[in-house]
Amino acid sequence: MQEYIEVEFRTGRMGYYLNPDELPLQPEDLIIVEVERGEDIAQIVHMAALREERDIPDASERVFKISRNASASDMEKLSNIDYEENKAASTFNDILQRYPFEMKLIETIYQFDGNKLTFFFTADGRIDFRTFVRELATVFRTRIELHQTTGRDEAKRLGGFGMCGNQYCCSSFLKRFNQVTIKMAKDQNLTGNLSKISGPCGRLLCCLNFEEDFYMEASKDYPIIGTCVQHKNQKAMVLRIDVLAHKIFVAHDDESVEDISLEEFATLKVLSIPDLEPC
Secondary structure, three states: OOEEEEEEEOOOOEEEEEOOOOOOOOOOOEEEEEEOOEEEEEEEEEEEEEOOOOOOOOOOOOOOEEEEEOOHHHHHHHHHHHHHHHHHHHHHHHHHOOOOOOOEEEEEEEOOOOOEEEEEEEOOOOOOOHHHHHHHHHHHOOEEEEEEOOHHHHHHHHOOEOOOOOEOHHHHOOOOOOOOOHHHHHHOOOOOOHHHHEOOOOOEOOHHHHHHHHHHHHHHHOOOOOOEEEEOOEEEEEEEEEOOOOEEEEEEOOOOEEEEEHHHHOOOEEEEOOOOOOO
């Protein structure tokens, strides 16, 4: 089973490479790799990625190779690229003022060999920037790419600290965005105030996804929300569950709410279960 080396480019894109020359590589090493148009610099994030576990191109497609480890001269060149990128960003904004649309430039990235210049931006809706791109290509005399990013992409690129006090997951260790749904918030009893469980990107917090497996496993022994039981000679409905506090909250016909333990609930008579019959 063939293993690939997974790398992350400065644009945030992930790539997969073989190491046929058996170069001495280690995780987090900076390396020079082949790309479609020239060479670029990337950082190793995974030394043994399997095709079955990753979105790796089919074997029939061309697999680019790792050229070498980044040398001292490569590192010096990399430090100088920041200056060129800042200068390109300033030129971009100056040219943008002559166009009728509004764009917010987030990040400017030069390919290591200078054969491509990528601008990441945010904007409201779709923009026809074909004429704008042609002018940029004339000014910079290289291949130009414009990428419209989402709120999460913007947060990842700009970085910052979350309400937990730690650096954003997306700008530190999280390499891929996984879907975070409102169901996860419901499973974790966090739907009361969505603004409190949303990040600065405006989307639900990525950490809801991290804890979902625990809540799904812990709630297996708990009743379904909406289940009706007989409690204290009254009909009561399961309103919510709290697996961390080991409590089940039931609402009575008189709108009173009471919490009971899982052990106590197990002794109650079930009157109806949602999806099977109405309460």
